[in-house]
Amino acid sequence: MFDLTKEQVLQTLKNYEKIMDRVADIVEEIGFIDTEFDTFEEDKTHFGEDTVYVTAYDSHYDLYDAVSGSFPLDFLFEGNEQHKDWYKNKIEKEKQELLQAEKQMQKERELSELQRLKEKYE
Known part of the structure; x- marks a missing residue:
């Protein structure tokens, strides 16, 4: 029975x-929609306990080409200036962290190679 x-x-x-x-x-305010993934897909929106999960697709070329993301549920109750460009900033921060990790790995490889050469010629 339906209550x-x-x-x-x-x-x-x-x-x-x-x-x-x-x-x-x-979705528009936080910068999730961009020139490639330009259309919000309402049907694929899901609500978690503290998070809203969203999907955008590319309406120009391929309707099956989509990107997913999420934002805090609290954004529903805030003004746009409180979270403007949040997603773009989040992506930029993730790129910076990845670049930093790659630099660290490269540095470790170089140190390892130097150590190997030192042991070889000692």
Whole structure:
């Protein structure tokens, strides 16, 4: 048996529409939509305990080419200036961390090679 009344279902649907409109706004505000992945896919939005999971696809060339991401649920209740470009900044930070890790690995390889050469010629 379904435990909701017709009025409760209608109210839930009305609220869902408002929530999805806000999610679409946030997807643009945080910089998740870009020139390649330019269309928010509302049907693939999922809500976790503290996170909203979203998908964008490339409407120009390939509807099957998509990218997924997430943002904190709290963004639904904040103004745009509080999280503007959050996603772009997050991606840039991840790129910087990856670059730093690659540099560290390269440095370790060089030190290892120097150590090997030192042992060889001593």
